[in-house]
Amino acid sequence: MKAVTTTGWGLKARLTLTDRQAPTRLGAEDVLVQVHAASVNPKDWKLNYHAAVLATPLMVNRLPPFFGDDLAGVVIDRGSKVTDFEIGDAVYGMDMRPRTASLAEQARISQKRIAKKPQSLTFAEAASMPLAAQTALQGLRKGGGRPGSRVLIIGASGGVGTFAVQIAKALDMHVTGVCSGRNIDFVRGLGADATIDYTLGDYRQSAGEFDLVFDVTSYETPLTCSALLGKHGHFISTGGQGVSMFGTPVYRLLGKKAGTVVVESWREDLETLNAMVESGQLKPIIDSVYPLADSEAAYQRNRSGRCRGKVVIDLAGD
Incomplete structure (x- = not known):
């Protein structure tokens, strides 16, 4: 073959x-x-x-x-x-x-x-x-996302991000997507309630507080995003870069609500995604x-x- x-x-x-x-x-x-x-x-x-x-x-x-x-x-x-x-x-x-x-x-x-x-x-x-959509689903779940949660998705136009925006909306969360200016309309078309153009300045200091910050780029940490996290805010990363991969567990040991999503493929999660696809909530x-x-x-x-x-x-x- x-x-x-x-x-x-x-x-x-x-x-x-x-x-x-x-x-x-x-x-x-x-x-x-x-x-x-x-x-x-x-x-x-x-x-x-x-x-x-x-x-x-x-x-x-x-x-x-x-x-x-x-x-x-x-x-x-x-x-x-x-x-x-x-x-x-x-x-x-x-x-x-x-x-x-x-x-x-x-x-x-x-x-x-x-x-x-x-x-x-x-x-x-x-x-x-399989990998990207289950990463999005399992990351939102690990971060305690629920109906009404204010979720910030960093990297909203990429592979995991496009799924994360749609899945969060399917689960009735309020979604803000971070992307470049050329992708603003694209991310809004995915269903994001609000968007942030990261090229216009350091949004991490001015965007407000969120219940869940989901960094699918793996470039951020709970420290760089501390101003984005509400009192009970949760930080989740996909952990592909060294600083995020090794730093996030350390922050968790210090008592912060932080974690790295390590995706697994399970039929139950794929079937959850199937239902969203067939209902028109996920494309x-x-x-x-x-x-x-x-x-x-x-x-x-x-x-x-x-x-x-x-x-x-x-x-x-x-």
């Missing part, structure tokens, strides 16, 4: 299209998926380009050469204890232990990590959802679509920091 693998480590790492043997051994609760689409997430290139520089021997030994987390496709085989999916079912999901290896024509994944694809979505749209935003052979270019697009929504990789020409 055709599959994308990573060659090299650190700043010289590149993605290459190769021929590899298809998965042959299924666990009792695994399904084999013919992958129609996958999507790009910062988690992959951050591991490959940054953590590997610091801990190359460890990363080389633990991370498989295959790439990709999100997938959408069709079940073509199943393990002996798979009871909820049939061959021919259209599904989507991910598994981050450590990777789904979804940039391949076929991928193996546990039935606990997938759900049936919403009928109203294309495979490309469904593939854009994936696709920035761009690349063929499998151009996966390196897709990741470079994601690294640019200028994406509106998700970058998707099409494996089936759908």
Whole structure:
């Protein structure tokens, strides 16, 4: 089968299209998926380009050469204890232990990590959802978001941010989205009640107080956002940058309401998202679509920091 693998480590790492043997051994609760689409997430290139520089021997030994987390496709085989999916079912999901290896024509994944694809979505749209949309859902939940909560979403126009704005609105929260000026109308179109153009000044000192500050850029900390947090305000980060990843737990030890969302894929959460999709409350935003052979270019697009929504990789020409 055709599959994308990573060659090299650190700043010289590149993605290459190769021929590899298809998965042959299924666990009792695994399904084999013919992958129609996958999507790009910062988690992959951050591991490959940054953590590997610091801990190359460890990363080389633990991370498989295959790439990709999100997938959408069709079940073509199943393990002996798979009871909820049939061959021919259209599904989507991910598994981050450590990777789904979804940039391949076929991928193996546990039935606990997938759900049936919403009928109203294309495979490309469904593939854009698992990591980013579940990060948004689980981050809002971890931060205590509830109907009426005043939520500030930093990075509202990106992959996680576009989902976070829509999900927060679906859960009846009051949403303020932070983005650049060129994306103000776009974020308002997602349903944000208010927007802030971060290029016009340091909004962190003047935007007021919020019940939940959800930083999906990973560049902020509870300290930099302290003026944004109300008396009982909660700070949540996606934790992809070093300062946020290591700093946020320290602030929590000091008694601050702060946390990092470490996303997991669970069928129950995917089905919650399905209900929002089918009710018209949630719509994936696709920035761009690349063929499998151009996966390196897709990741470079994601690294640019200028994406509106998700970058998707099409494996089936759908």
